[in-house]
Amino acid sequence: MAKDITKILVTGPFAAGKTTLIRFVSSEQLLSKDVKATDGLARFKAMTTVGLDFGILHVDETLDVHLFGTPGQARFNFMWKVLSRGALGTIFLVDSSSQRAIDEGKKMYQYYRNKADTPIIIGATHRDKEGARDLEVLADGLGAENANIIPCDPREKEDSKTLVLALLQEVIESDMNDEQEELVDDFELM
Numbered sequence: 001m002a003k004d005i006t007k008i009l010v011t012g013p014f015a016a017g018k019t020t021l022i023r024f025v026s027s028e029q030l031l032s033k034d035v036k037a038t039d040g041l042a043r044f045k046a047m048t049t050v051g052l053d054f055g056i057l058h059v060d061e062t063l064d065v066h067l068f069g070t071p072g073q074a075r076f077n078f079m080w081k082v083l084s085r086g087a088l089g090t091i092f093l094v095d096s097s098s099q100r101a102i103d104e105g106k107k108m109y110q111y112y113r114n115k116a117d118t119p120i121i122i123g124a125t126h127r128d129k130e131g132a133r134d135l136e137v138l139a140d141g142l143g144a145e146n147a148n149i150i151p152c153d154p155r156e157k158e159d160s161k162t163l164v165l166a167l168l169q170e171v172i173e174s175d176m177n178d179e180q181e182e183l184v185d186d187f188e189l190m
């Protein structure tokens with residue numbers, strides 16, 4: 001049976017958990033380019049991504065999801081443009097316990113929202129930490145009031161898988177025209 005291959009992006013500010021999500025959710029992790037953080041951010045985090053992360057999630061025998069993770073530091077924003085080519089959607093992770101991450105995330109989220117014509121779903125990470133914002137407060141902080149925001153601990157495979165599947169659901173829904181949506185509604189009523 002032929003397999004479908006779907007490409008999705010994993011992005012978001014510094015230290016949100018992008019590399020961790022790809023590492024834990026992937027059946028095969030093929031690439032990760034983490035190096036010692038050098039600039040002022042090294043005070044917060046020892047290792048950071050400079051190139052890209054890449055992993056493959058085998059959803060079932062018919063579907064593989066290829067996950068491309070971007071670096072989080074703002075000076076690598078250009079990578080997003082390169083990596084987003086052909087992607088069906090984006091997972092945007094943000095550390096919901098850090099005001100600095102939310103402020104940085106707002107700029108990034110608005111930038112991507114304006115550029116991307118594919119769905120973006122937000123994964124709220126670091127929820128086990130003190131000071132983690134409520135999801136409504138986070139949405140407000142990111143300027144993402146209408147977005148789908150899902151709590152996620154990237155160290156938990158099931159959490160990350162839920163996020164990937166929720167994004168795929170949005171991709172399918174955004175591809176449907178009104179007539180097809182009516183058919184689905186009718187079917188669900190049966």
Ligand SMILES: Nc1nc2c(ncn2[C@@H]2O[C@H](COP(=O)(O)OP(=O)(O)OP(=O)(O)O)[C@@H](O)[C@H]2O)c(=O)[nH]1
Pocket residue numbers: 013014015016017018019020021045047048049050070071072073125126127128129152153154155
């Ligand atoms: N407690 C806690 N730690 C987390 C969570 N998500 C990620 N981490 C940890 O946060 C650290 C940073 O995670 P990374 O996956 O390297 O973050 P990143 O987004 O790839 O970072 P950059 O590549 O530097 O932008 C790691 O030590 C993770 O284990 C979470 O939800 N809770």
Ligand SMILES: [Mg+2]
Pocket residue numbers: 018019020048049053070071072
């Ligand atoms: Mg990383």
